């Protein structure tokens with residue numbers, strides 16, 4: 001084994017996701033022979049209690065109340081940018097202007113025009129930029145992707161990509177930035193969960209030609225900091241019914257694809273799922289049952305759904321035995337392993353983190369969904 005390349009990371013936004021990266025780096029030794037060794041050396045957050053959480057990491061040298069010192073620090077190789085959506089554009093553009101590589105959080109700008117400006121700046125730079133989307137790194141999801149990509153489905157009939165949780169079922173849950181248009185964006189739940197459902201279909205080449213959207217605002221007010229109700233004006237749930245051109249250029253048929261993102265999905269804790277059915281085969285995977293992948297085939301005239309147990313066979317091998325079950329934090333470790341490997345040119349044929357183009361294409365679909373909701377018609381992205 002060759003010595004891993006050290007990479008010094010600066011974290012901008014020391015909230016939920018910033019702390020998850022600290023957990024990922026702490027577990028990095030679980031990876032076998034990864035070419036990179038990342039270390040968090042700096043953190044920026046205007047909220048002292050948020051950045052002080054990082055004092056438990058002996059490696060952190062810089063605690064800043066703004067992102068500028070991290071952008072100006074030549075010793076920092078990679079930034080993780082995990083701030084509320086209304087700050088994405090200014091932060092990402094500043095990082096590009098400073099020549100920094102980064103993993104951006106989704107949705108990559110508060111709306112489509114912001115995403116276009118960021119993507120334009122990335123294209124004019126040499127910065128290595130990818131966008132966070134970890135669920136496809138479950139072994140079962142990777143197998144589902146590979147099965148669909150292999151052509152085993154034949155002519156595609158239906159695709160369903162879903163992310164559903166119930167964190168907003170409780171009407172008494174307080175307001176936060178993710179529930180306000182000003183800070184989360186007009187696209188609401190699609191900004192929060194949409195790239196998670198778009199990543200695999202877009203990577204498979206399933207590009208919506210039209211979108212018919214059913215968007216729901218269910219809880220219109222939530223308790224503010226003093227308990228008084230304040231407007232909660234984002235979309236809670238979004239169901240996008242898309243028509244998609246066949247992957248076969250000789251076939252003019254369109255197939256159906258549903259993208260579902262729900263913050264209020266009774267009975268769902270935090271489930272990502274992908275299902276694709278074709279004339280020759282089908283595949284289903286949900287993080288709700290992470291140890292099982294289902295495949296459909298016609299065998300000797302019988303219609304057979306079979307269960308495959310992918311085990312802990314991740315793209316980047318770990319010390320964890322293959323029989324053990326995989327989870328959310330494992331998916332984050334694998335996504336970061338993928339990001340750093342691709343940055344050093346060592347990704348090979350493995351599944352890669354979501355690209356800037358995929359984030360942009362997802363935004364185009366979400367913008368079309370808003371137009372569809374307003375007009376009551378199907379809209380082309």
Ligand SMILES: NC(=O)c1ccc[n+]([C@@H]2O[C@H](COP(=O)([O-])OP(=O)(O)OC[C@H]3O[C@@H](n4cnc5c(N)ncnc54)[C@H](O)[C@@H]3O)[C@@H](O)[C@H]2O)c1
Nearest residue numbers: 012013014015016017044045046047050082083105106132
């Ligand atoms: N990939 C995933 O599974 C996943 C999950 C949740 C959130 N996210 C994304 O991560 C990003 C952050 O979400 P979160 O859940 O961590 O939010 P959060 O509210 O927990 O954390 C955001 C942090 O950003 C800080 N911040 C605000 N202004 C800042 C500034 N000017 N400079 C530096 N820091 C600043 C806040 O103080 C806060 O600590 C969002 O884009 C969100 O969509 C991704």
